[in-house]
Amino acid sequence: xxxVKQSPQSLIxxxxxxxxxxxxxENTAFDYFPWYQQFPGKGPALLIAIRPDVSEKxxxxxxxxxxKSAKQFSxxxxxxxxxxxATYFCAASMRITGGGNKLTFGTGTQLKVEL
Amino acid sequence: DSGVTQTPKHLITATGQRVxxxxxxxxxxxxxxxxxxxxxxxxxxxxxxxNGEERAKGNILERFSAQQFPDLHSELNLSSxxxxxxxxxxxxxxxxxxxxxxxxxTRLTVV
Numbered sequence: 001x002x003x004v005k006q007s008p009q010s011l012i013x014x015x016x017x018x019x020x021x022x023x024x025x026e027n028t029a030f031d032y033f034p035w036y037q038q039f040p041g042k043g044p045a046l047l048i049a050i051r052p053d054v055s056e057k058x059x060x061x062x063x064x065x066x067x068k069s070a071k072q073f074s075x076x077x078x079x080x081x082x083x084x085x086a087t088y089f090c091a092a093s094m095r096i097t098g099g100g101n102k103l104t105f106g107t108g109t110q111l112k113v114e115l
Numbered sequence: 116d117s118g119v120t121q122t123p124k125h126l127i128t129a130t131g132q133r134v135x136x137x138x139x140x141x142x143x144x145x146x147x148x149x150x151x152x153x154x155x156x157x158x159x160x161x162x163x164x165x166n167g168e169e170r171a172k173g174n175i176l177e178r179f180s181a182q183q184f185p186d187l188h189s190e191l192n193l194s195s196x197x198x199x200x201x202x203x204x205x206x207x208x209x210x211x212x213x214x215x216x217x218x219x220x221t222r223l224t225v226v
């Protein structure tokens with residue numbers, strides 16, 4: 001119920017191509033779906049996020065597509081660049097009684113963008 | 116700078132020892148979360164504190180403990196360290212609108 005399944009585990013894309021990472025969840029109590037980008041030796045950084053009342057959100061080259069009925073969401077990176085090479089984590093958040101949120105992470109996707 | 120401060124950045128210690136990792140959340144955030152990241156385990160949730168009180172526990176070993184102080188900074192205490200405890204330890208703070216903001220982590224190496 002608490003899992004977030006992420007695929008693929010690794011991805012190689014040519015420069016200028018589209019990178020697509022998919023995630024799926026089970027628990028309908030999740031109410032916020034962020035994506036994090038992590039470079040080696042650094043902490044995960046929030047990239048883009050969506051709430052389940054929206055089917056798509058775009059910020060620059062990054063787009064989240066959200067399918068509430070299928071309980072799936074995906075990250076699309078358009079015009080992928082070598083600087084996008086990093087590990088990407090999807091996540092799903094739910095509120096905790098008494099305050100705070102609990103974030104459940106996917107297992108991560110290592111993206112490599114080749115020249 | 117994410118606004119979440121973790122110290123120290125690196126820590127090397129011997130097996131059996133005890134260490135303390137420190138985290139200061141982003142200004143105004145009441146929640147602190149601790150995560151462990153190792154190569155084979157991904158991001159594992161350890162524990163969550165909200166305004167000084169423990170709210171949730173994840174895969175935290177009994178040898179590990181944490182607390183959040185009145186000024187909202189938090190400490191993660193790791194004792195009887197084993198080689199397998201070598202990992203990156205991240206803390207994060209959160210607010211209702213923007214979710215989690217992670218610190219830059221503490222890299223712990225147990226030798």
